[in-house]
Amino acid sequence: MATTTIDGRGSFCPGPLMELIAALKLAAVGDEIEVLSSDKGSANDIPAWINKVGHTHVGTTDKGGYWSILVKKAK
Amino acid sequence: MASQPLYIILSSGEHEKVHLAAMIASVAAVSDRKVEVFVTMNAVNVFERGLAPEERYHGGNYHDLFVANKVPDTLELFQMGKDLGELKMWVCSMVLDLKHWEVEKNLTEGLFDGAAGLTVFLSDAENGQLLSF
Numbered sequence: 787m788a789t790t791t792i793d794g795r796g797s798f799c800p801g802p803l804m805e806l807i808a809a810l811k812l813a814a815v816g817d818e819i820e821v822l823s824s825d826k827g828s829a830n831d832i833p834a835w836i837n838k839v840g841h842t843h844v845g846t847t848d849k850g851g852y853w854s855i856l857v858k859k860a861k
Numbered sequence: 862m863a864s865q866p867l868y869i870i871l872s873s874g875e876h877e878k879v880h881l882a883a884m885i886a887s888v889a890a891v892s893d894r895k896v897e898v899f900v901t902m903n904a905v906n907v908f909e910r911g912l913a914p915e916e917r918y919h920g921g922n923y924h925d926l927f928v929a930n931k932v933p934d935t936l937e938l939f940q941m942g943k944d945l946g947e948l949k950m951w952v953c954s955m956v957l958d959l960k961h962w963e964v965e966k967n968l969t970e971g972l973f974d975g976a977a978g979l980t981v982f983l984s985d986a987e988n989g990q991l992l993s994f
Contacts, residue, residue, distance in 0.1 A: 797933065798931070800888050800933070803891075804887065804941045808945060811945065835891075839892060
């Protein structure tokens with residue numbers, strides 16, 4: 787299992803989501819991807835998208851000024 | 862249950878309207894939803910091959926804000942929707958005829974699947990949800 791970090795800080799919706807999706811395409815099932823985002827909309831939207839398409843939202847952490855969203859590829 | 866296909870008619874050349882269409886199209890496409898975009902009228906000018914981003918748009922109030930805040934490039938959003946999801950883009954054949962343009966010569970490379978008429982697009986859109994910008 788690998789963990790990759792995407793630094794989407796400074797990018798606006800849907801930039802961080804699109805970067806996550808590109809990374810998911812390359813990841814193996816079970817890999818985790820951490821998305822760093824300073825965009826509050828993305829911090830809300832990314833977990834909703836993850837749940838919709840069937841991956842796992844491991845958790846979101848408020849880092850003060852930005853969020854860390856951890857995703858596990860489930861399929 | 863599969864989501865309804867999404868059909869978007871894009872006729873405006875204003876940056877914020879083209880951008881909103883790109884946001885909706887790309888996010889829907891990567892959310893396992895089939896998306897088709899019909900580009901017509903002033904919106905066709907946005908996709909003229911060789912234009913710099915600052916030359917593409919006409920009217921609207923958000924262009925400077927988008928640039929200052931490094932909002933994702935509008936045409937790149939469409940491209941990501943195509944690369945990562947099921948997104949097709951069609952340009953209005955009537956506008957191409959009026960401007961004496963061809964998809965392969967005058968429009969941004971790699972974005973368009975071809976030229977189409979409004980009648981066929983509307984007929985296809987009867988099976989999905991239709992938005993217009």
